[in-house]
Amino acid sequence: MTATLSMDDFVARFEEESGYLDFARRAPIGSTVLSEEQAMMSLLARSRFGTLSTLDEQDLRVREAVAPLIGFDAAQIVFQPNTSQGLMHVMFGLTGKVAVSRSDFPSAPFAITRAADALGSVSPLWLTADHGRITPGNLREQLTDDTVAVAISAVDFRSGYLADLEGIRQVIGDRVLIVDAIQGFGIVDAPWNVADVVVSGGQKWARSGWGTGFLALSDRAAERLVPVFSGFSATDADDLPVDAVLPPTNGAAAFEVSRPDPIAQARFAGALEEIAEVGVAAINLRILQQTAKIIDFADEFTLEVESPRDEAERAGIVVVAPPAGKLTALTAALHNHGVTVTIREGAVRLSPHVTTDAATFDMLRAALVAYSS
Secondary structure, three states: OOOOOOOHHHHOOOOOOOOOEEEEOOOOOOHHHHHHHHHHHHHHHOOOOOOOHHOOOHHHHHHHHHHHHOOOOOOOOEOOOOHHHHHHHHHHHEEEEEEEOOOOHHHHHHHHHHHHHHOOEEEEEEEEOEEOOOOOHHHOOOOOOOHHHHHHHOOOOOOOOEHHHHHHHHHHOOOOOEEOOOOOOOOOOOOHOOOEEEEOOOOOOOOOOOOEEEEEEEEHHHHHHOOOOOOOOOOOOOOOOOOOOOOOOHHHHHHOOOOHHHHHHHHHHHHHHHHHOOHHHHHHHHHHHHHHHHHHHHHHOOOEEEEOOOOOHHHOEEEOOOOOOOHHHHHHHHHHHHOOOOEEEOEEEOOOOOOHHHHHHHHHHHHHHHHHH
16 A cells, blocks of 8 residues: 655644653544544534435445455454454354453453353453463463464553564464454554454544444454344345344344444544555554654663563553652653653553654653653
């Protein structure tokens, strides 16, 4: 895919305040997403004859926006309001043992546990992560013959580790590979199409706000998953099915509970279309440069870097840990200098984007100077 938008023009579409380093938690939206929201709301408010069909067109639009970014066909994608709902669809639809790490973001562990408790047809194989990392090596040692699926995060939310999806694919064979992509989608040029299931939300790196996301299923996943939560909008009927409960349609489209929010779809599509225009590779390169600056600061002020230094294992997250007893001082210094980060489990998670400006790095340095003194 050829980039048609310069990085400078892309950056100019956002206007978050300096000091924001928490994109791995939630990301400020830009003018494109805001304009999509306003245009669709204005259209809905007026409801002029013949115009509301535009709302119906957003479903295909958003699936076609997701498709080239992950290497799936639009027909293999269904809109979801968030990552967790997509993972619930998947875990309730499986039969057998699913390997997942207890230290993963709660969405997957909760989904497999709820499915196991409710149905009894699926059960978790709890993986032990190596400092938050699931690698082909430690995964191979833990798989059992009755494991039918493996669920991993493309980027670990605690450690910032970027998983080796191709290596994991080779290790697990034809088991279903489920990837929670939210901490990498839009900024990591990963081989998403080696997975059978890719699920993500758009409120983080895609910068489209809450209520946006997708679930993509390979043909193998579509064959092996049962659409347990499949609503009236997920049938082969051309119109609203009445007086009969029809069976679910085939493929990803079956994993829909009700008609999606077209305004959320427009926000998501707009955000992804401009990501495609500037290119994920260009975004990834800029973010690697941004995270490298933070790592340099950590070294300068003798903070332990707990996230990967190797670019091949790094996405947009840098995790630093102060010496014992110093977290409060570091937290206070960051707060006093207006630097927004996530504090968790004795460490500080910093996550920049391509829009992170020089003033933000100045504020971070000033905070670290205050902390060190």
